[in-house]
Amino acid sequence: MSRAIDLSKLDPILTRHEGQKEALISVLQEVQGEFGYVPEEAIERIADALKLFPSQIYGVVTFYAQFYLTPRGRNSIRACRGTACHVRGARSVLRAVEQTLGIKEGETTDDLKFSLETVACLGTCFLAPVMMVNRRYYGKLVPHRVENILKQCD
């Protein structure tokens, strides 16, 4: 999947931080704020501007779960597969999401509407099984409710 991206949007960010190795994390946050993710094509440019090696940028991007190398959907789904949820059927909930959207965990739909990932525990075990869509929790889930929930997103 290749999407045309406008790398010139990097310029103001990189000019602001020219040569500042220590600013890498905030640069990455700004880049992700701009594009919704850290485009692969940006890595070399960031490295040049900050006088770091591209491998160092990649290392940091992959170290922190907050950074993404692929475009994210407008809506982020986080399905829990912690122990409490697991015993209450988190798996079938996850499968329902996957089937509805046609993607696997870690992936994004082609129309960039949804991204799906799983987490170890959302901290609301009393609602198990739980999933979060953007900032909203959906608890005591059963597979057939999933489609409806996702329909409400735009």
Added chain:
Amino acid sequence: MEEITLSLNGSKVTGRPGITILDLAQQNGIHIPTLCHDPHLTPVGACRVCLVENEATGALLASCVTPIAPGMVINTESPKALEARRTVVELLLASHPDSCIICDKGNRCQLRKIASDLEIGQVRFSKTRHYYPIEDTNPFLERDLSKCILCGKCIRGCQELQGAGAIDYAYRGFDSKPATSLEVPLEQSSCEFCGLCVSLCPTGALSEKMRKYKGRETKRVRTICPFCGCGCGIYLELRDQEVIGVSADAENPVNRISLCVKGRYGYDFINHEDRLKKPLIRKNGKLEEASWEEALDLVASKLEQIRGESGADSIACLSSAKSTNEENYLLQKFTRAVIRTNNIDHCARLCHSVTVAGLATSFGSGAMTNSIAEIEDADVILITGSNTTETHPIIALRVRRAVMKGAKLIVIDPRKIDIIKYATLWLRQNPGTDVAWLNGLMHIIIEEGLWDKDYVETRTEKFEALRETVKKYTPDFVEAISGIPEDRLREAAHIYASGERATILFAMGITQHTTGTDNVKSIANLAMLCGNVGIESGGVNPLRGQNNVQGACDMGALPNLLPGYQGVSDEKAVKRFEEAWGKKLPTNPGLTVVEMMRAAEEGKIRAMYIMGENPMISDPDLKHVEAALKKLDFLVVQDIFLTETAQLAHVVLPSVTFAEKEGTFTNTERMVQRIREAIEPIGEAKPDWQIICQLASRMGYEMNYEHPSQIMEEIAKLTPIYGGIYYDRLEKEGLQWPCPNREHPGTRYLHKDRFTRGLGLFQAVEYIPPAETPDEDYPYILSTGRVLYHYHTGSMTRRCQGLAEIYPEALAEINPSDARDLGVEDGEMVRIASRRGEVEVKAKVTERAPKGVVFMNFHFNEAAVNMLTNPALDPVGKIPEYKVCAVRVEKA
């Protein structure tokens, strides 16, 4: 500072404050195992294998990162320490595959060795392994990260020493691993295949592909890399008579644990099947095998016959910047005393003859003023006309490290070469306009009063003439010629003038012009103007190309100079040589390389003796070179392979590689270093020095040496700058000339307090355009040079499997906008034509080439760029203008 006293394994010991427990233990001959530590890298204390116990407190300490402190009671072998180490190693083994038996690291694996030292058999932990696919798509190294213990040495080596930064830790926790950016294969990353990471890796995670299934070496021989002028120290690793690997000689100050890809992986030419094993004689138009007797008899009688018929000056010899000092000395002795002509030259003519000429007049000595190691401590570095990363990789590492330490780097080069990544400022001049911008820099420095008045006053002469000449080189005048914008030129002037220890590095981009001597003089002027010659880490530093090009010049393989730069018409010197050699010597200067070819074409040179050179690829305007060589009545070529030149010879004499003989090479920083015989000569091949001796005695002149050390003794007696150089002194390390006597320690940097010629001489020069500039018919400029993976005419490196695989063909670099105009896509074939010939070559469309300039390397005979180049010469140094000629480019 006061020494610290503490107890180590029961004895009282002392150490300097600041050293680690590990250092202290090593100083006291106590071994502590380590996995993530290497003395050349920043310590990280990650693996915990080096734990020791401080019995005063009961604490376990990572000895590689813990400084010694008073009152410590260190026990490196306490039960607690050993148990802790065992646990650490067992944890490592738990996530390690059980493939030791088939692992290529074999008993060089540190993990395996430490485990067995700790008597670890069964691992108590349950196995949690990583399975990663083995990556081996490149020709040099194989990565099997399932064996990685995350010591991080590869990463630190690649970032801190190599400065390539191809890899870093990616991911986190259990998934962590060293990876390239985006996890592309190494060959698509910034990896330069220096092999440092492999040599640092304590396990089989990184291994050498070429060594696979070769078994363990049976012998290691300390010697010097045969490729470039850096002169890196290496060990040849042998299995019987085969070289199966190379490792860095960490004691050598030039390179320590680093090497470049050629030095580390370019060794398989040595045992290559193409090696010449017997003399060849042309019979009925074909080269046929012959005995040494027959071949040498023929050469001797033919040379004598031609000398008898047409005089000694109808014979010319080419010596070799690849051969040893001793061999160069002997060939010039043979030429002068036996043939009795000064017609001897070698390829230095084609690279740095103008440096020797220019700097000798400015300073009195034409070599690098300073040493390689000193570059690291310069505060300003100006690189011009040197693609340092590719042509002098180990020197480039020093530059990178200087920059990491805070030095400012100015690069002035038409091409966007790699080192620019590290530059504070890059100026892109039009090719062939160097005198203009150099004068421009001096104009600004004088105008703004930034020059070193004291230095100019006390150490130099003829400053006023320079001041007059540079007056008209105002920044806008210079901009019109060179294309360098005024403000950038000013910035460069300010940076250079601000340096306390500013060094200038240059190479063929400066010399290979019809104005080469002027370019060099201007560089000397600039350096003197700011007081940078004769100081540590400063200077004027011509980077010499071949492994022994410095030595070949030192040894007088030059038509106008005897060994040690003593003139052939300098009566006193000539007399000394005549006495020593017992022969009357010719005193008229001989012909230079390009002049020899012209004379041959005109029939004035009738015979040539070529030792280890390949003019059929390396010389300009090949059509004429070929015509010249074919016209000769007699051509002898002495080489290790049947080169393009040897194919034209009447007699071919098989010589040996650096691995099969004893001798010395002198690297670019004037350091004379020993090379040592590692394997026996292949077939019937012989070292060059023996061949010359046998030929000389056939021609009635006895040369009796049992060993090259005896030749060096003769050199020392006749060559003041080598006066103190004897083999017994070279055993441990090299010596830098001038080294006038046995007690002299050698000279790290030249012209301290006084120039060799007394006062430094400013030589004002005016800008003159290149001999051939683009016009309507030939609208592009062609420039030539080298690439990292190959050497010279490719006769050695193209026979190295890995090097040939990673860089298999000639490429012409073309700027994207030119490519668009020409309708050429990356990877398509183009035809490049000059007034002298044409070649077809694959286009590499890249921003590296400036608009209007095409760049080609000269390593490939299939696309021999020297079909195109212009043999117009610099009037003094007689160097041809390889760097600028006019060409036409079209889609093929």
